[in-house]
Amino acid sequence: MDQCIKCPEDQYANAEQNHCLYKDVTFLAFGDPLGMTLSCVALGLSAFTILVLGIFVKHQDTPIVKANNLTLSYILLISLIFCFLCSLLFIGHPNSVTCILQQITYGVLFTVAVSTVLAKTVTVVWAFKVTTPGRRMKWFLVSGVPNYIIPICTIIQIILCAIWLGTSPPSVDIDSHSEHGHIIIVCNKGSVTAFYSVLGYLGSLALGSFTVAFLARNLPDTFNEAKFLTFSMLLFCSVWVTFLPVYHSTKGKVMVAVEVFSILASSAGLLGCIFVPKCYIILVRPGRNSLQKVEVLYLSLICN
Template sequence: MRNPLSIKGDGFIQSFWEQIFRYRFSNPRIDKETICTGEEKLEALPESIFEMKMTSPSYGIYNAVYVVAHALHTMRFSKFKHRAMTQPTSMCNDNCCSGYSRMKKEGRPFFCYDCHRCPEGKISNQTDMNDCFPCPEDQYPNKDLDTCIPKDIAFLTYEEPLGITLVIFALSLSFVTALVLEIFMKHQDTPIVKANNQNLSYTLLVSLFLSFLCTLLFIGRPEKWTCLLRQPASAIIFSVALSCMLAKTIIVVLAFMTTKPGSRMRKWVGNKLATTIVLSCSLIQIVICTIWLATAPPFPNFDVHSMTKEIILECNEGSVTMFYTVLTFLGFLASVSFSVAFLVRKLPDSFNEAKFITFSMLVFCSVWLSFVPTYLSTKGKYMVAVEIFSILSSSAGLLSCIFFPKCYIIVLRPELNDKVQLRNKH
């Protein structure tokens, strides 16, 4: 609709008109046939000279105009403060504030966009950011997703309620074990103590005492030496305890067989057999742990990925294969002890320690069978707490099932601690 005649003071349109139509405006020196009337139509020009449709250069000019308009608008309202969200910056939308990123609207000009909240684990700390960015590994986003907060370092400590509770249980059970050991040593000449192989009983009590105390290695800040000691130490101590249980069970079987006339098994019943079983089983576990420590030992490690708001300071087991090899050997000892004790549980009552061993190994196996899935499903300090609880509960099961009935007779029913009474009772 524009033409040179309707525009005053616009020299550009007149010059453009003369060049595009190749006419001149009124001039006494030129022919009337070459004079522009100003009423020529742009639609009459061929497309090669003047394109009436929107083209790429035209669209670039169109966007450039809006860029300038956008800049002028920002300059105009920059003196106003986060009112930026309510002040329109274009014809399409408001600003995207911190915690959001821009996403272009399809089919609309480049300055038209939607605001999308940053995804989990990412933030944006400025307005109108094109994309959100992740926090460093040792930090996590705040609630508004506009800044990163340093993660806390987490491990099971002696100061927190969970750590204090586990320490109290460990020390209490170790005290009870020491008390039982004192009772057995004080009454070592009585029939009930002699009937159950004193050396095995003492070895089993010492190993249970150490198993309760070794749980203290799992509490507190993981250090290099605690990581090296805690798993191998607990594994070897449990191997000694379980081999004592196995030896007790085998001796019960042999003791019954020696009662038969002409039995040649009498020479196998004694301390030599018990010592051989305990030493051989313990030595196998010691060899496994030595290989573990020599090839891929445990070490302190920072886990920054498992928890959103915490860095877990833990003992990395080094070789997962060796860790589960140690557990598998313990499971083998427990299974053999349980199986043998279960098969001979109906022997004459004079040899009824097999019943106590059967029940104690049932408790032990139940605890450790539930330990594996629970251990794998927890993280951080609660994973350590699960292992401590498993050690304490399984050791307490052995202590209570094997020794408490005997302590009851020794302390509260001393009249029954007599060879004749025991035989009459059974």
């Protein structure tokens, strides 16, 4: 007791308090059961999204694909593929590069995906509202004006991310005190204000898409995907609203796993709600994938 020595930061005292042991380094690794499970889910969902994209490409001349804006569908599917894959950045030993790429990549990719849903929703509303007799705004659809929503929304998010990187970017954080005998390596968000600004902007886009789709939910059912868009945005918002309290109540690799799960769940919600019903009709119920020639031509003109 006269020669008591405190253990270094990377070590802790044994039970007898007479020797220092090295702490175990902890992070969400690919070899961990949790990390391996999340990795397999991410790869499986991305492969499934590629399969859905292939189905849409193969059946691109069918009415149900044409009537739901082929270009926007392609953009949304490709962005979802990268959304699933970007979750892999959160798994493995954190470093300065991956810490920056984690937040910026998923922020921009999800902005592209949600803004595409917003563009699809606006297209559905205009297709059934402004093209009715007496309206002269059909050129908005023919000229592809709703498609400009995607680059505009994405540029705003990129500016927010650039401000984040310029003020206080994410970095590696080493926590040697939260868990006894462990050194936790995670990515620090850097500027908390910038992080919530990026997340809040994404949430506002999702809320806007949900609002527009909800108002259009009772439009004619023929090839109207407003109901699917409404449910997808409701699921998306629910996942991220649940994410915030759970995220702040966990630590270490469990906290990272919660963020990865939220990314996968929200992306899977968009994929399942918007595209799975269409693939079901294309593959299982092809008889429903037909309309009279006049209706097909009309929907093709206003949605492509």
